[in-house]
Amino acid sequence: MLLAFTLTSFIVANYIFRLLTGRYVQHLEELYMNTHGHVSFSWEEATFIVYVEEAFNEEGVAYYIPLIQEAILNRKSREWKRLEIWNNEVLGSPETLAAAKLLYDWYEDNGYYLTAVVTCNSLQTEIVKNIFKSKAEVFTEISKARKWIEGV
DSSP states (O other): OOOOOOOHHHHHHHHHHHHHHHHSSSSSSHHEEEEEEEEEEETTTTTEEEESSSOBBBHHHHHHHHHHHHHHHTTTTEEEEEEEEOOOOOBBBBHHHHHHHHHHHHHTTTEEEEEEEOOOHHHHHHIIIIOOOOOEEEEEEEHHHHHHHHOO
C-alpha cells in the first residue's frame, strides 16, 4: 500500500535515500517498489504507537522516516510518549541503523518525553540501548510495556 506522501515528505525521503546510497529516486514508486521493512503507526491520545516489522534496507528507512515525522509534527499534543513494537525480524545494515539513530535523535528534539520499546531478541535490545543510545525502557512483553508507559 502506497501511503500518502506530501511533496515535503518526498523531498525528505529522497534526501535520506541520497545520504544512504549516493543516489536519488525520480518517483516515489521507485522508492516504494524496492522497500524492505514495514512500519505502521497510530496515535492513542498522547501515545504514538509504532509497529516495526521485517529487516530494513535503505529504501525502507528513507520511505518511512518522513511519514513518521509528518505524523508527529501534525499531532495534537505538545508532549507525547512513544510505544514501539518490533517483530522478531527487525534488523538493518549499519547504514539503516545510522538513519534510524537520527530518527531517535529527532524524536528527542520534537516533544517526546517517554519511550518504551518492545524487542524480541537480545540483538534488538543491544541496538536500542547501545547503538541508538536511547533513553527508552526496553521490554520483551507488550503488556508490560503498555502498563509501564500508561502508568508514567
